Amino acid sequence: MSQQLKIIISGGGTGGHIFPAIAIALAVEEMRPGTEILFVGAIGRMEMEKVPAAGYKIEGLEIAGISRSNMFKNISLPVKVLKSVRSAKDIISEFNPDAIVGVGGYASGPTLWAGIRKHIPTLIQEQNSYPGITNKILGKRVNKICVAYPGMEKYFPAHKLIMTGNPVRQDISDLATKRNEAKEYFKLDGGSILLVIGGSLGARTINHAIKNALQLLNGNNIQIIWQTGKAFYPEAIELAKQYTNIRVYDFIAKMDYAYAASDVVISRAGAISLAELCIAGKPSILVPSPNVAEDHQTKNANSLADRNAAIVIKDDVAVQQLGTKVIELVNDTNWRKLLSENSKALAITDSANRIAKEIIELSGK
Numbered sequence: 001m002s003q004q005l006k007i008i009i010s011g012g013g014t015g016g017h018i019f020p021a022i023a024i025a026l027a028v029e030e031m032r033p034g035t036e037i038l039f040v041g042a043i044g045r046m047e048m049e050k051v052p053a054a055g056y057k058i059e060g061l062e063i064a065g066i067s068r069s070n071m072f073k074n075i076s077l078p079v080k081v082l083k084s085v086r087s088a089k090d091i092i093s094e095f096n097p098d099a100i101v102g103v104g105g106y107a108s109g110p111t112l113w114a115g116i117r118k119h120i121p122t123l124i125q126e127q128n129s130y131p132g133i134t135n136k137i138l139g140k141r142v143n144k145i146c147v148a149y150p151g152m153e154k155y156f157p158a159h160k161l162i163m164t165g166n167p168v169r170q171d172i173s174d175l176a177t178k179r180n181e182a183k184e185y186f187k188l189d190g191g192s193i194l195l196v197i198g199g200s201l202g203a204r205t206i207n208h209a210i211k212n213a214l215q216l217l218n219g220n221n222i223q224i225i226w227q228t229g230k231a232f233y234p235e236a237i238e239l240a241k242q243y244t245n246i247r248v249y250d251f252i253a254k255m256d257y258a259y260a261a262s263d264v265v266i267s268r269a270g271a272i273s274l275a276e277l278c279i280a281g282k283p284s285i286l287v288p289s290p291n292v293a294e295d296h297q298t299k300n301a302n303s304l305a306d307r308n309a310a311i312v313i314k315d316d317v318a319v320q321q322l323g324t325k326v327i328e329l330v331n332d333t334n335w336r337k338l339l340s341e342n343s344k345a346l347a348i349t350d351s352a353n354r355i356a357k358e359i360i361e362l363s364g365k
Contacts, residue, residue, distance in 0.1 A: 003365045005032050006096060010040040010088075010111035011103035012047030016127070016272040020352075021047075021103045022054045023167035024125070027356035038095050040088065042106040059091050063106045081110060088114035098363035101125060101355075102138070109134040116141045121362045125355060127166050127271035130299040131155050143362055146355050148271060148348075149303055164355050165348025166275035171256040173349055175280055182261035185254065186247050191221035192330045195262035195282075197252070198229055203268050205315050206287055206322075207232040210266075211239060213323025218243050220327050225261065227252045264329050264336065266322065269301035269312075275351070278309070281344035283336040285311045285325055287318045309342035 009025055011017045025037045041047035043060035051058040063084040088111045092100070100115035102108035103125045115122045122142040124135055129149040131139070139145055139156040146164040153161060175182075183189055194217065198206045207228055210217075217224065223245040228236045233250040240246040252258050259265070259280040267273045269288040277284045286304070288297035304310035311329065313321055329335060348354075 005035040005360065005363055005365055006098050007035060007037050007359060007363070008040055008092065008095060008097040008100045008111065008115070009037060009103060010100065011105035011108035012039075012041040012051070013045050013105035014270070015046065015050070016270040017103050017105040017108075018047050018050050019169055020125070020127070020167040020272055021101075022051070022056070023169065023352040024101065024103070024355050024359070025054075025056060027167070027352035028359055031353070031356050032360055038091075038097070040091060040107050040111045045106065047105070047107075061087050061107045061110060063110060084110035085114050089118065092118055092120065098365055099123065099359055101359055102135075102142075103127075104132075104135070109138065112138050112142060121364070123355075123359060123362055125164075126152065126156075128296040128300055129271075129303045130294050130296040132293045132296070144358055146358060148275065148351075149300075162354070162358055163348075164358070165351035166271050167352035167355060168272060168276045168279055169255060170352075172259055172276055172280050175256065175260040178256060178260035182257035185257050186225055186261055188223045188225070188245065188247065188261065191223050191245065192263045193223045193225065193261050194326055194330070195258050195265045196224060196226045197258070197265065197267050197273065198227065203229070203287070203289065204232070205289075205318050206266060206268070207236065209287070209318045209322040211236075212319050213326070214239060214243065214246070216323045217326065218245065220330070221245075222326065222330060223247075225249075225252070225258050227258075264326060266326070269297040271296075271300055274300055274304060274310075275347070278304075278343045278347040279349060281340045281347070283310075283329060283339035284343070285313060285322065285329065287313050287315055287322070290315045304343065304346070307342055307346065309339060309346055311339070 009021050039051045039058040042063050061084040099121045101123050102112040123144045125146045145156050145160045148166040226248045230250045236248045240248045265282045265284040269286045286301040288301045301312045305312045
């Protein structure tokens, strides 16, 4: 009988980090039933709610990222980092894991660093085509690095790299059979359907671009499923009252239905959103966020656009151009088909299992 595994998974901040982390946890449990998994997140962030909702224990660290809008907020950052590393060491000592996995987000760095110092086997799951500075530093010291894009030896030691892709929600892998059910769920029928997603927290530019284009889209018989995030939700609800073909949500719980119903998707270019779009095989217009570390969303988006698997519109012109580009794409069946086929060709469908296998091997059990 194999020994029980104990694994720490650390990170979060957005759905793009949390949902893949949960997918990895589920895959490890499926391969090794009885595995004990502990999550480590950042106090006050989304993971402290979403992880327990998925049935897992989580410990919180008092940690925040670098503020680019208010540099005075960064004065206390070194103290918070040191405090978080000490807290992470205490959590690791008490839980005594066989391996530690960092999935990105504020808590990931201190937890991995504490694990390295305590000589616990460590693994980074790097989602992006351009890693942040924390992962670049930690990459020299961790045991393995699971990546989703080719060419990552530019940033990490080549012998540590394993191409695994990015894990996504399992329910989006078979959408064809769900289309009619999904359209019924959103109560939409009769025209092309546009799905608008700005990430789990919403996207200001995309929301304003859709607001600006509502009349144009409505005049071209385009129906909209619109995830706004919490901040823009009240305004979007008011705007939608003028139309019969718009469905507004602050957060879409049934993303498999949203993808299944849609003909075209507008999205930010977070790594997990792109992995989902590829698996779903959806023609997409990407508006990379300029407000992320090292502008990694632009690099992610270009990695698809360079393969003719997505369209990219810059954030600073999106409000003016997005509506017209949607109509162009909706009206061009061949273009949509090409984008769909090329994006689907980039999909890795068993990412969570690949990563789980590496974690189990790393544990030595």
